[in-house]
Amino acid sequence: MSYTILKKVQAAPNEYDIWVKAPQIASHAKAGQFVIVMADENSERIPLTIADTDKKEAIRVIYQVVGTSTEKLAQLNVGDALSNCAGPLGQPSEIPEGKQTLVIGGGVGIAAILTIIKTLKEKGNHVTTILGSRDREHLILENEIREIADETLIYTDDGSAGKKGLVTDGMNALFEAGKRFDAAWAVGPTIMMKFCSLVAKEHDLLIWTSLNPIMIDGTGMCGGCRVKVKDTIKYACVDGPEFDGRYVDWDILMNRQKQYSKEETESEHVCKLGGIHPSQSKEGGLQ
Ligand SMILES: Cc1cc2nc3c(=O)[nH]c(=O)nc-3n(C[C@H](O)[C@H](O)[C@H](O)COP(=O)(O)OP(=O)(O)OC[C@H]3O[C@@H](n4cnc5c(N)ncnc54)[C@H](O)[C@@H]3O)c2cc1C
Ligand code: FES
Structure with a gap:
């Protein structure tokens, strides 16, 4: 599957609004769910909320550039493809009726x-x-x-x-x-x-x-x-x-949330988590 970027708009300083071809996700996603994306095959996996879908072909995500992986994502333009996009993940929002x-x-x-x-x-x-x-x-x-x-x-x-x-x-x-x-x-x-x-x-x-x-x-x-x-x-x-x-x-x-801040500062385009279980990293023991 090729997760091609179909549309890209700058939504705010350092924030991008993109539509990505992902029919399986678009046809199943519900409010409150998210995807995990990789900009290229060496990138970290990062979670991003599904901001919208057209319900059949494409999903929309809006992201802020805060570090290495979101910076890599920002370098991709219309026609480029994400290396991976997994989802929809998580539980949908509990939506009431008539409230x-x-x-x-x-x-x-x-x-x-x-x-x-x-x-x-x-x-x-x-x-x-x-x-x-x-x-x-x-x-x-x-x-x-x-x-x-x-x-x-x-x-x-x-x-x-x-x-x-x-x-x-x-x-x-x-x-x-x-x-x-x-x-x-x-x-x-x-x-x-x-x-x-x-x-x-x-x-x-x-x-x-x-x-x-x-x-x-x-x-x-x-x-x-x-x-x-x-x-x-x-x-x-x-x-x-x-x-x-x-x-x-x-x-x-x-x-x-702060437990990887040292690695995040040092990462400079190198995948910092690299599939390591947090309990195996020096600072990331599970609480
Ligand atoms: C369920 C979920 C949905 C999200 N949806 C959005 C969204 O729609 N738009 C958006 O801009 N951001 C969203 N985020 C946050 C986004 O995943 C992080 O900004 C991104 O992972 C940062 O990666 P980085 O390498 O660019 O920055 P880094 O320099 O690695 O990290 C900057 C900060 O981002 C957070 N972060 C880093 N890695 C991860 C990770 N693997 N998982 C979660 N947080 C991380 C940490 O707070 C960290 O301090 C979401 C996070 C979660 C958990
Ligand atoms: S990200 Fe939730 S258990 Fe691994």
């Missing part, structure tokens, strides 16, 4: 809420969305989401789009205005998901957060993506990636 829902996206995490919002609307839910980014330039998918969601609030760190503030300010403003929700989602930086979960907890609101621990095989075999939820160990790749944020142990997740 009041709140969906929050921050930064490149906005990519992951697009299919959730679409599917919620298909099932007759009312969807209020809060989008957050550092500034207008980094705000992705605003128009697409405004067209689908019932209500969209924008928050930026510098106030260059929407209101100046954080997505949690948006949550608090909605609650203060008397809005009530049956279920919420928050996808974005880990720290954002943690604080959204604390606000949701205060209001006794179920909040699905899409966890992003280091993933290697994506099949539940390596243990790299272990997370603690309600005092139970879960594998984000097969049990998640979405978990009720009120019960996630955010401190463990944040510590585990």
Whole structure:
């Protein structure tokens, strides 16, 4: 199978929005699922959320260039092919019917809420969305989401789009205005998901957060993506990636996300995990 890039658009500084030919994945993917891609045969395997599909031929992913593998991906253009693309992986989002829902996206995490919002609307839910980014330039998918969601609030760190503030300010403003929700989602930086979960907890609101621990095989075999939820160990790749944020142990997740930072800094285009089980690496013993 040739995973050819069919379309490529720069969505924001250092962020790319691509459509990739992958019929098997496109015809089976559901909201909340992800793929694991390799830019070339020597690349690391990296997880990316399926932002959208045409349901038969192609999938869409939106990624931020943060290190070696995403940089390699960014060098590929229309007509080039990914070396591998495995999926759809993970459990689909639990989509209710006819409920009041709140969906929050921050930064490149906005990519992951697009299919959730679409599917919620298909099932007759009312969807209020809060989008957050550092500034207008980094705000992705605003128009697409405004067209689908019932209500969209924008928050930026510098106030260059929407209101100046954080997505949690948006949550608090909605609650203060008397809005009530049956279920919420928050996808974005880990720290954002943690604080959204604390606000949701205060209001006794179920909040699905899409966890992003280091993933290697994506099949539940390596243990790299272990997370603690309600005092139970879960594998984000097969049990998640979405978990009720009120019960996630955010401190463990944040510590585990840092466990390869030395190798990531040093990698300079060399595959750093190279199939090594994290328990065999010097610093990566499983917690
Ligand atoms: C389920 C899931 C879905 C994701 N969806 C998206 C998405 O839609 N768009 C997007 O831009 N990013 C997404 N990410 C994050 C993305 O996988 C990382 O940014 C990418 O792996 C970084 O690789 P790198 O070599 O370029 O950077 P590196 O320099 O290797 O790492 C930079 C940071 O990326 C994270 N990271 C590195 N390797 C992995 C790995 N194998 N698994 C998970 N995280 C890693 C770590 O936090 C690390 O500190 C997702 C992660 C997960 C777990
Ligand atoms: S990535 Fe989940 S167990 Fe390996």
